[in-house]
Amino acid sequence: MRLMEDELFPSTPGKFKIERAHTINRQFHRCFASTSTMFLWALFLIALTASYLSFQSFVDTSSRYFNASWGGMHWEKQIRASATPRRPGGVSVLVTGAAGFVGTHVSLALRKRGDGVVGLDNFNSYYDPSLKKARKALLTSHGVFVVEGDINDARLLAKLFDVVPFTHVMHLAAQAGVRYAIENPASYVHSNIAGLVTLLEACKSADPQPAIVWASSSSVYGLNEKAPFSEADRTDRPASLYAATKKAGEEITHTYNHIYGLSITGLRFFTVYGPWGRPDMAYFSFTRNILQGKPITVYRGKNHVDLARDFTYIDDIVKGCVASLDTAQKSTGSGGRKRGPAQYRIFNLGNTSPVTVPALVGILERHLKVKAKRHVVEMPGNGDVPFTHANISSARTELGYNPTTNLEAGLKKFVKWYLSYYGYNPRSGGGATKASKSL
Numbered sequence: 001m002r003l004m005e006d007e008l009f010p011s012t013p014g015k016f017k018i019e020r021a022h023t024i025n026r027q028f029h030r031c032f033a034s035t036s037t038m039f040l041w042a043l044f045l046i047a048l049t050a051s052y053l054s055f056q057s058f059v060d061t062s063s064r065y066f067n068a069s070w071g072g073m074h075w076e077k078q079i080r081a082s083a084t085p086r087r088p089g090g091v092s093v094l095v096t097g098a099a100g101f102v103g104t105h106v107s108l109a110l111r112k113r114g115d116g117v118v119g120l121d122n123f124n125s126y127y128d129p130s131l132k133k134a135r136k137a138l139l140t141s142h143g144v145f146v147v148e149g150d151i152n153d154a155r156l157l158a159k160l161f162d163v164v165p166f167t168h169v170m171h172l173a174a175q176a177g178v179r180y181a182i183e184n185p186a187s188y189v190h191s192n193i194a195g196l197v198t199l200l201e202a203c204k205s206a207d208p209q210p211a212i213v214w215a216s217s218s219s220v221y222g223l224n225e226k227a228p229f230s231e232a233d234r235t236d237r238p239a240s241l242y243a244a245t246k247k248a249g250e251e252i253t254h255t256y257n258h259i260y261g262l263s264i265t266g267l268r269f270f271t272v273y274g275p276w277g278r279p280d281m282a283y284f285s286f287t288r289n290i291l292q293g294k295p296i297t298v299y300r301g302k303n304h305v306d307l308a309r310d311f312t313y314i315d316d317i318v319k320g321c322v323a324s325l326d327t328a329q330k331s332t333g334s335g336g337r338k339r340g341p342a343q344y345r346i347f348n349l350g351n352t353s354p355v356t357v358p359a360l361v362g363i364l365e366r367h368l369k370v371k372a373k374r375h376v377v378e379m380p381g382n383g384d385v386p387f388t389h390a391n392i393s394s395a396r397t398e399l400g401y402n403p404t405t406n407l408e409a410g411l412k413k414f415v416k417w418y419l420s421y422y423g424y425n426p427r428s429g430g431g432a433t434k435a436s437k438s439l
């Protein structure tokens with residue numbers, strides 16, 4: 001085997017060879033010297049890149065910190081102040097979806113009687129976020145602090161429970177709307193399944209564990225034909241993905257109740273309407289179109305049967321929500337472990353008197369004093385059910401729930417609010433022209 005030395009010092013001695021050997025030797029040292037210089041340069045470049053990257057990450061972290069909509073001592077102080085009850089025996093409630101329709105009303109009702117309330121809302125653009133901002137402004141004016149954040153943000157939830165020992169969670173954040181699920185199915189999984197689980201994980205780990213009251217839906221009855229709908233009826237035939245995610249929510253909350261001892265109350269809301277309502281709902285969009293002289297599409301069921309809903313006025317729903325909070329027993333777990341069986345309830349919150357969609361349009365025409373341009377079409381197969389009708393005897397017995405507002409009276413209040421909020425200008429129905437400060 002030839003050694004490297006043999007290459008440099010060939011076996012036959014001679015001047016040339018010796019000189020050549022010296023030359024090679026010099027080249028070797030030069031080469032070695034340049035390699036070590038390169039090595040130093042490489043080291044220098046690596047160090048430079050590393051300092052640049054760590055500086056970048058420092059800038060990123062700092063800007064995230066400074067741009068974050070939550071966190072910091074001032075923020076924590078605001079959260080604590082908002083969560084502190086102002087009456088003896090008052091409760092401290094985290095309301096998710098607080099800038100939503102039901103969330104705003106429930107938060108205000110709790111605040112007005114002296115409970116501590118902190119709101120959480122992601123202000124997504126499913127419908128006009130300016131309406132959500134106006135609701136937030138209303139809450140702020142009543143001393144309710146609303147955090148801008150998502151129920152999927154586990155860090156934020158952990159922080160909120162770290163700052164405040166909430167006694168209750170009123171979980172109203174959700175992707176609502178029956179027919180929109182055809183367009184954006186993932187949003188239902190994101191909010192109604194993944195978001196719910198993230199919230200329950202935070203609640204289960206919180207110390208103390210809060211009692212949870214949350215919004216299920218009348219839509220879980222799906223293709224049920226037995227009327228009125230009772231809590232014990234079948235709910236395994238949902239007609240829309242929305243309904244399926246709400247039904248899944250009932251199963252998921254049951255699991256957390258069973259494993260971790262979380263106190264759970266699920267409320268099946270029946271087509272809730274009223275002031276500060278949701279623009280995607282029929283009564284709201286019909287009002288806008290009627291005032292703008294645009295046609296409205298009225299769906300009709302099979303064999304020309306009118307569709308009907310057990311429309312429920314917001315004030316009645318709020319009473320049901322508050323009564324649910326008041327009658328909720330404490331969760332039994334701690335440190336993420338169940339210590340005993342916990343309460344699990346499901347209630348219908350409806351009005352018990354279904355009204356057909358054409359009759360709803362008739363009431364709106366009277367209150368608005370404008371005739372609607374009705375465009376009647378067959379109900380598309382996109383998740384709608386022909387009718388809903390609540391049996392509310394359980395809620396009556398256990399919550400003292402007693403709805404008192406019929407559709408005629410409720411829509412009168414809605415129209416009054418609509419005109420005060422959007423103004424009489426028929427072109428302004430899509431955006432706020434003035435924000436009312438009262439309900």
Ligand SMILES: O=C(O)[C@H]1O[C@H](OP(=O)(O)OP(=O)(O)OC[C@H]2O[C@@H](n3ccc(=O)[nH]c3=O)[C@H](O)[C@@H]2O)[C@H](O)[C@@H](O)[C@H]1O
Pocket residue numbers: 176177178216217218219220269270271272280281282283297298299300307308309357384
């Ligand atoms: O109780 C619930 O669990 C749900 O209530 C609500 O759903 P729905 O009862 O479907 O209300 P909503 O859309 O106002 O349609 C009312 C009627 O108008 C008909 N309808 C609707 C739109 C239209 O353009 N034309 C029409 O005839 C339509 O066919 C229907 O017959 C909530 O949106 C939902 O989030 C959920 O909470």
